[in-house]
Structures are given as C-alpha cells and as structure tokens.
Amino acid sequence: MSLRAQKTAKKKEEILKxxxxxxxxxxxxxxxxxxxxxxxxxxxxxxxxxxxxKQDLLYQSYKMLLERSIENMKAIKMxxxxxxxxxxxxxxxxxxxxITERFGFEAGMKPEQFFEGEQLDTILELRSLYAEGxxxxxxxxxxxxxxxxVDIKIARNIILGAxxxxxxxxxxxxxxDQKEIADSISEYLMRILKKPEN
Amino acid sequence: MSLRAQKTAKKKEEILKxxxxxxxxxxxxxxxxxxxxxxxxxxxxxxxxxxxxKQDLLYQSYKMLLERSIENMKAIKMxxxxxxxxxxxxxxxxxxxxITERFGFEAGMKPEQFFEGEQLDTILELRSLYAEGxxxxxxxxxxxxxxxxVDIKIARNIILGAxxxxxxxxxxxxxxDQKEIADSISEYLMRILKKPEN
Amino acid sequence: MSLRAQKTAKKKEEILKxxxxxxxxxxxxxxxxxxxxxxxxxxxxxxxxxxxxKQDLLYQSYKMLLERSIENMKAIKMxxxxxxxxxxxxxxxxxxxxITERFGFEAGMKPEQFFEGEQLDTILELRSLYAEGxxxxxxxxxxxxxxxxVDIKIARNIILGAxxxxxxxxxxxxxxDQKEIADSISEYLMRILKKPEN
Amino acid sequence: MSLRAQKTAKKKEEILKxxxxxxxxxxxxxxxxxxxxxxxxxxxxxxxxxxxxKQDLLYQSYKMLLERSIENMKAIKMxxxxxxxxxxxxxxxxxxxxITERFGFEAGMKPEQFFEGEQLDTILELRSLYAEGxxxxxxxxxxxxxxxxVDIKIARNIILGAxxxxxxxxxxxxxxDQKEIADSISEYLMRILKKPEN
DNA sequence: CATGAATGAGCGTTCATTCAT
DNA sequence: GATGAATGAACGCTCATTCAT
Numbered sequence: 008m009s010l011r012a013q014k015t016a017k018k019k020e021e022i023l024k025x026x027x028x029x030x031x032x033x034x035x036x037x038x039x040x041x042x043x044x045x046x047x048x049x050x051x052x053x054x055x056x057x058x059x060x061k062q063d064l065l066y067q068s069y070k071m072l073l074e075r076s077i078e079n080m081k082a083i084k085m086x087x088x089x090x091x092x093x094x095x096x097x098x099x100x101x102x103x104x105x106i107t108e109r110f111g112f113e114a115g116m117k118p119e120q121f122f123e124g125e126q127l128d129t130i131l132e133l134r135s136l137y138a139e140g141x142x143x144x145x146x147x148x149x150x151x152x153x154x155x156x157v158d159i160k161i162a163r164n165i166i167l168g169a170x171x172x173x174x175x176x177x178x179x180x181x182x183x184d185q186k187e188i189a190d191s192i193s194e195y196l197m198r199i200l201k202k203p204e205n
Numbered sequence: 206m207s208l209r210a211q212k213t214a215k216k217k218e219e220i221l222k223x224x225x226x227x228x229x230x231x232x233x234x235x236x237x238x239x240x241x242x243x244x245x246x247x248x249x250x251x252x253x254x255x256x257x258x259k260q261d262l263l264y265q266s267y268k269m270l271l272e273r274s275i276e277n278m279k280a281i282k283m284x285x286x287x288x289x290x291x292x293x294x295x296x297x298x299x300x301x302x303x304i305t306e307r308f309g310f311e312a313g314m315k316p317e318q319f320f321e322g323e324q325l326d327t328i329l330e331l332r333s334l335y336a337e338g339x340x341x342x343x344x345x346x347x348x349x350x351x352x353x354x355v356d357i358k359i360a361r362n363i364i365l366g367a368x369x370x371x372x373x374x375x376x377x378x379x380x381x382d383q384k385e386i387a388d389s390i391s392e393y394l395m396r397i398l399k400k401p402e403n
Numbered sequence: 404m405s406l407r408a409q410k411t412a413k414k415k416e417e418i419l420k421x422x423x424x425x426x427x428x429x430x431x432x433x434x435x436x437x438x439x440x441x442x443x444x445x446x447x448x449x450x451x452x453x454x455x456x457k458q459d460l461l462y463q464s465y466k467m468l469l470e471r472s473i474e475n476m477k478a479i480k481m482x483x484x485x486x487x488x489x490x491x492x493x494x495x496x497x498x499x500x501x502i503t504e505r506f507g508f509e510a511g512m513k514p515e516q517f518f519e520g521e522q523l524d525t526i527l528e529l530r531s532l533y534a535e536g537x538x539x540x541x542x543x544x545x546x547x548x549x550x551x552x553v554d555i556k557i558a559r560n561i562i563l564g565a566x567x568x569x570x571x572x573x574x575x576x577x578x579x580d581q582k583e584i585a586d587s588i589s590e591y592l593m594r595i596l597k598k599p600e601n
Numbered sequence: 602m603s604l605r606a607q608k609t610a611k612k613k614e615e616i617l618k619x620x621x622x623x624x625x626x627x628x629x630x631x632x633x634x635x636x637x638x639x640x641x642x643x644x645x646x647x648x649x650x651x652x653x654x655k656q657d658l659l660y661q662s663y664k665m666l667l668e669r670s671i672e673n674m675k676a677i678k679m680x681x682x683x684x685x686x687x688x689x690x691x692x693x694x695x696x697x698x699x700i701t702e703r704f705g706f707e708a709g710m711k712p713e714q715f716f717e718g719e720q721l722d723t724i725l726e727l728r729s730l731y732a733e734g735x736x737x738x739x740x741x742x743x744x745x746x747x748x749x750x751v752d753i754k755i756a757r758n759i760i761l762g763a764x765x766x767x768x769x770x771x772x773x774x775x776x777x778d779q780k781e782i783a784d785s786i787s788e789y790l791m792r793i794l795k796k797p798e799n
Numbered sequence: 800c801a802t803g804a805a806t807g808a809g810c811g812t813t814c815a816t817t818c819a820t
Numbered sequence: 821g822a823t824g825a826a827t828g829a830a831c832g833c834t835c836a837t838t839c840a841t
Contacts, residue, residue, distance in 0.1 A: 591759055
C-alpha cells in the first residue's frame with residue numbers, strides 16, 4: 008500500500024470512528040453529515056471525498072464493527088483452548104466492545120431497516136458469521152459433553168440478547184463496573200448451557 | 206364518556222396503532238406523518254387534530270405499549286399463583302406482544318434518544334415499573350427457596366434482553382412457531398434462576 | 404329590525420370587537436380564527452356563520468373603526484362651536500379611541516397591503532372622509548383668520564401622524580396619563596396652525 | 602477581511618435589501634422566504650445558508666435600518682453646526698430614507714410584536730439611541746434659547762410620528778416631490794419648537 | 800345555529816448531495 | 821484534496837375553510 012493510500016485509509020477510519028460514535032449517541036437519522044465532519048474539524052465536502060454517501064458511511068461503519076467483532080472472536084478462539092473460558096472471554100469482549108466503543112447502534116438495529124441489496128446481504132452474512140462463531144463453541148461444548156444438549160439457535164440468541172441489552176442499563180446502574188457485569192452475565196448464562204453436575 | 210369522546214378515543218387509538226406498526230417497520234425518523242395518515246386513509250392534517258406533533262405521537266404510542274405490558278403483567282400475576290408458572294406466562298406474553306403487535310421499537314430503543322423532560326421521566330418510570338414487576342417475581346421465587354439466590358438486577362436484565370432480542374431473529378428463522386420459541390426461551394432462562402435440584 | 408336580526412347584529416359586533424382586540428395585539432397574520440373564536444368561547448365554525456372569511460372579518464373590523472371615528476368626529480363637530488376647541492376635542496377623542504379601543508392596527512396599516520377591489524375603495528374612501536373632516540376644521544380656522552394660511556394637506560398629515568404615533572410610545576412612558584398627553588400634543592400641534600399673535 | 606468574507610458580507614446585504622423591500626411591500630408574515638430568494642434568483646436553501654431563519658432575517662434587516670439611520674444622524678450632526686439646520690437636515694434624511702429605501706415597515710411596527718429577548722432589547726435600544734439623538738438637538742436648541750422650552754419627549758414624538766406617517770400618504774398624493782414635502786414638514790414642525798419671535 | 804372533524808394548500812426549515820474553485 | 825456555496829426534495833406543521841350532523 009502506497010503512502011498515499013495509507014493516508015487515505017487512515018482518514019477513512021477516523022471518519023468511520025467519528026460516525027460510529029455520533030450515530031451511537033444520536034441515532035442514524037438524527038446524525039447529520041455536518042455532525043460527523045464537524046467532530047473531525049472537517050467540512051461536509053471532505054467526507055464525501057472518502058465516502059460515496061451517508062448510506063455508504065453507515066454501511067462501512069457497521070461492517071467495520073461486525074468485522075472487528077468477528078476478528079476479536081477468532082483471536083480469542085485461537086488463544087484460549089478451554090471451551091467455557093473461550094465463551095466467557097468472548098462474552099466479556101463483546102460487552103466491553105459494546106460499551107467502550109459505544110457502538111450502541113449494533114444492538115437493536117434491524118439491518119433490513121437500513122440496508123438493502125448487496126449491502127444487506129453482506130451485513131446479514133457477517134452477522135451470521137458471528138452467530139456461527141458462537142454456535143461452534145456451544146456445539147464444541149455439547150460434543151465434549153461439557154454443555155447440555157441445548158437448542159443451539161435458541162441458546163445463542165439468548166446469549167446475544169442478554170449481552171446486547173447491557174447497553175440499555177449499564178450506565179444507569181453503575182455500581183458494578185463493566186468487568187464485573189460481564190463476569191456476572193457470563194456466569195449466569197453459563198447455567199443455561201452447563202450440564203447439571205451430578 | 207360521551208359518544209363523541211368515545212369516537213375520538215377510538216380514532217386516537219387507531220392512529221396510535223398505525224403509528225406503532227409503521228414506526229416498528231421503518232423506524233421513527235424514517236416514518237413520516239404522511240405515512241401514518243395514509244395507512245388510515247386520512248390526511249396529515251387530521252392526525253394533527255388528534256396529536257400535537259410527531260413527538261407526541263411517539264410518546265403516546267410508547268406509553269401505551271408500556272402501560273399495556275404492565276397491565277398484562279398484573280393480570281397474569283393475579284391469575285396465576287405459582288411463581289414459576291407466573292414467570293413463564295409473563296415471558297410468553299411479552300414475546301407474544303412483541304411479535305404480534307410488532308412494537309419492535311420497544312426493544313432497542315434508548316428513551317434518552319427520543320424523549321426528554323417529563324416525557325422521559327414518565328417513560329423511564331413505566332420501564333422501571335415493568336422491571337420491578339419482574340423483580341418481584343424473582344424475589345418471590347428466591348424467598349420461597351424455589352429460585353437460587355441470584356443477583357436480581359442482573360437476572361432481570363438477562364431475561365429482558367433475551368426476550369426483546371427475539372424480534373431480531375424471529376422472522377428469519379421461522380421453523381418454530383412463536384409459542385414454541387417463547388416456551389423454549391422460558392425453559393432455558395429458568396435454568397438461570399432455578400436452584401440446582403439435589 | 405327583527406329580534407333575530409338584532410341578535411345576529413349583536414353577535415357580529417361581539418366578534419368584531421374581539422377580532423379588533425386580538426389583531427391589535429398580535430397583528431393580522433399572527434391572529435388565527437381560533438384565537439378570535441376562543442376569546443368568545445365559540446368555535447371557529449360559528450365565526451364563519453357570521454363572517455364570510457377572515458378577510459371579511461378584517462374588513463368589517465377596520466370599517467367599523469373608521470366609521471366610528473367619523474361619527475365621533477361628526478358628533479364633536481355638532482356639539483362644539485369654537486374651531487380650536489373642536490379640533491382639540493377631536494384630537495383627544497382620536498388618541499383616546501386609539502389607546503382604549505386598542506385599535507392599534509389602524510395606525511401603521513397600509514390598506515393596500517390588506518385590501519383590494521371594492522373593499523380597498525371603501526376603506527380608502529372612509530379614510531378620506533376622516534381626513535376631509537379634519538381638513539374642514541382647518542379650513543374653517545384659516546377662513547376665520549384664526550389659523551395661519553397653512554398647506555392643509557401637510558398640516559392634516561402632520562396631525563394624523565403625530566396622533567397615531569402615540570400608540571408607539573404611550574405605554575412605555577407612562578408618567579403622564581392619556582388625557583394629559585392628548586392635551587400636550589394638541590397644544591403643540593396647535594402651534595403649527597395658529598397665526599402668530601401680534 | 603478576506604475576499605471570501607467580503608463576498609459573504611455582500612451577499613448577506615443583498616439578501617437583507619431584498620428582504621427589506623419585499624417586507625415593506627407585503628408585510629412580514631405575507632412575505633415568504635421563497636419571495637425573498639426568488640427576487641435574487643436564489644433558492645430558499647441559499648438564504649438559509651446566510652441566515653438562521655426568517656426571524657433572524659427580519660431582525661438583521663431591522664437592525665441594519667436602525668443602525669444606518671443612527672449613522673446618518675451622526676454624520677449630519679458632525680457636518681452641520683447650526684441647530685435648526687441640523688434638525689431640518691435630519692428630518693429630510695429620515696423622510697428620504699423612509700421613501701427611497703422603502704423601509705416602510707419601520708414606521709408602524711411594534712417591536713414587541715415581532716421580537717423578544719435579546720433581539721427585542723437590541724432593537725429597543727437602537728430606537729432609544731435614535732430618539733436620544735433627536736432629543737439632544739432639541740435640548741441644544743432650548744439651551745441656546747433658540748427653541749422654546751417644550752416638553753422634549755412630546756416634541757420628539759410628534760416629530761417622529763409626523764415623519765413616519767409620510768409613508769402613508771406620499772405615494773397617493775404625488776403632486777409635491779419628496780424634497781418639497783420634507784421641507785414643508787420640517788418648516789411646520791419647526792413652529793412647534795421655535796420661540797415666538799417678538 | 801353550532802360544532803367537531805376533516806382537509807389541503809402552503810410555509811419554514813433541514814439536510815444530503817453536488818460542484819466550481 | 822479540501823471547502824464554501826448552492827440546491828432541491830422532503831418533511832413537520834399551521835390554519836383558513838368546509839361540511840355533515
């Protein structure tokens with residue numbers, strides 16, 4: 008990658024990050040191109056040099072978030088051998104990412120409401136990939152006899168729902184810090200999966 | 206209530222229902238007053254005869270949904286004596302309401318993004334009321350020794366998150382019907398709460 | 404006039420008075436039919452029973468004010484014989500009417516901006532009538548040798564301007580009361596007309 | 602000031618002038634943003650690039666007119682030494698400005714009807730400044746024994762009223778030209794102020 | 800006569816998008 | 821590459837007006 012291309016890529020990422028933050032805060036429609044540009048001391052026009060349109064910006068933002076989540080998951084999978092620990096780490100990372108990167112809009116967003124055509128396909132596929140990543144671990148646990156023989160789809164969606172919901176209540180009840188909350192949730196969710204010990 | 210007033214109330218409710226449906230589908234900002242009116246073969250102007258502005262319409266809609274949810278819960282509480290059954294029924298009703306009434310926007314919505322002042326206060330209080338309703342049942346279970354001594358706040362939020370998430374995946378994976386899904390989810394969530402049987 | 408017609412006439416006048424007050428306060432365009440009706444505990448629909456449209460209401464209001472001013476002037480003319488006293492009384496009445504009846508909109512209003520066709524003609528003619536009424540007195544004074552040989556049109560317009568301007572400053576500088584102000588103004592304006600005494 | 606800024610300032614002024622003209626003609630409420638823009642072959646959107654909203658446009662217009670009037674007055678005060686001549690010149694300039702710049706809306710406008718808060722304060726202060734400017738000259742005349750010992754406030758308001766009223770009758774009675782009218786009015790108004798010569 | 804309800808035209812305003820410089 | 825400026829389509833909202841009851 009040439010130096011120029013690197014610079015462009017860096018700028019693009021800055022813009023995406025700015026966009027993610029503001030959209031998470033105000034919502035997509037309430038966020039203006041002006042808002043996004045202003046936060047970076049740019050003008051609207053410049054943003055259009057890097058992104059085709061607002062829709063594109065949303066798409067790239069969302070895609071980036073999903074891809075990173077998937078990468079995070081992969082990294083943890085490589086790093087950690089034990090099934091349960093793997094799942095716990097992934098949940099913690101998910102919640103952490105949700106809160107620190109403020110990509111709140113990931114949570115309740117219905118992709119069909121914002122994307123269509125190829126974009127929608129890509130997004131849905133990335134979502135699926137992430138879901139499958141979780142499924143694999145659950146399956147791994149079941150196969151190894153460590154997890155109970157649960158309905159994987161249901162279990163995974165309970166986990167996803169519980170995790171994404173954190174955004175709704177984290178701030179308001181700040182007694183426990185992020186780490187503790189992630190641990191507690193993991194702990195409880197594990198009860199769904201784990202085989203009753205005899 | 207006079208006949209006039211009844212008619213007005215009915216019309217208001219029609220509009221609210223229409224609004225709820227469309228907002229659930231397209232999102233609040235993407236929904237125009239025209240959309241809402243057109244669906245009822247009305248004109249924009251008429252909608253404004255019944256509601257102060259778009260914001261008011263959103264507020265009333267959301268409030269109605271929350272109030273009904275709370276009433277549903279109360280009714281079930283009165284009707285069903287057994288703690289576990291009570292909780293199961295409430296979960297089933299919640300999911301059912303979510304899907305059939307399509308009030309998808311309840312799920313991922315951050316009230317702070319849409320409301321402020323008194324409206325926000327009211328909404329937050331209604332949310333709290335609903336949450337407390339769940340908490341009471343959990344506490345009842347714990348006190349009776351039937352549930353494990355879980356962190357109520359965490360448990361409640363896992364339950365809420367898991368239930369509200371259903372909207373995100375119900376349609377796309379329609380093999381199981383609504384009832385079954387609600388049952389499965391309840392079943393699994395119960396594992397978090399129930400004391401391991403010895 | 405039948406009893407019914409009397410009732411109607413009375414109602415019409417009530418509405419006109421209400422309209423005058425509110426229009427004087429908020430301006431014609433900023434005044435809604437709702438405002439006018441509400442002040443009389445009526446509904447918009449009723450007002451339309453008595454007046455064709457908003458324009459008609461404005462026209463009738465303005466016409467009424469002008470006609471009364473003219474009648475006032477006539478009455479004073481009949482009553483008072485002395486030229487100077489006549490003029491003074493008319494000025495005082497004019498200012499008094501302006502302030503108490505709050506028909507502020509008479510002052511700065513350019514009829515061409517609000518009326519056209521027959522309505523405009525009528526209004527302009529009534530204005531002329533009032534102006535001529537003043538002119539006659541001035542002429543009378545000149546003929547009798549009591550007033551100087553001034554340009555009547557100019558003199559009359561100075562008088563009208565000075566009087567109508569009162570609305571702009573009366574309230575804010577309330578040290579002197581209405582009567583005194585009217586007297587002072589008359590006094591000074593008289594200097595324009597009166598022949599320097601030798 | 603950079604060239605850019607100059608261009609912007611120029612454009613702003615163009616818009617203000619356009620606004621003043623149309624508002625003077627049709628009145629504030631009857632004037633649409635479209636009207637103002639169209640007169641300059643612009644689109645509504647462009648006007649909003651330069652002015653926050655319609656209210657802002659009115660405020661800036663009015664402020665500009667008042668400021669220029671005050672500056673005009675100051676310039677004349679510097680230029681002309683003799684009290685009477687000073688006053689005459691100011692009156693002539695006032696009437697001239699009123700007619701040529703068509704800022705008719707200055708005349709009968711009640712600021713309280715259009716402005717509030719800081720805007721109202723500023724406008725009222727500018728009005729006061731102008732009024733005080735007149736008062737000073739009157740006082741100067743009195744002190745020098747050239748003017749009679751009149752009530753300054755009353756005298757000033759008669760002068761203002763008479764001058765502003767010109768807008769109401771100038772066009773329709775166009776026999777005399779602007780200059781002559783200004784002279785006549787000054788002449789007559791001077792009679793109010795001047796000490797009777799013995 | 801009165802009114803509640805409905806309508807539609809029109810206005811102010813926002814904002815994504817474009818483009819000359 | 822960046823930006824100031826311009827655009828136009830769309831939306832929320834108001835309000836005079838109409839009309840069935």
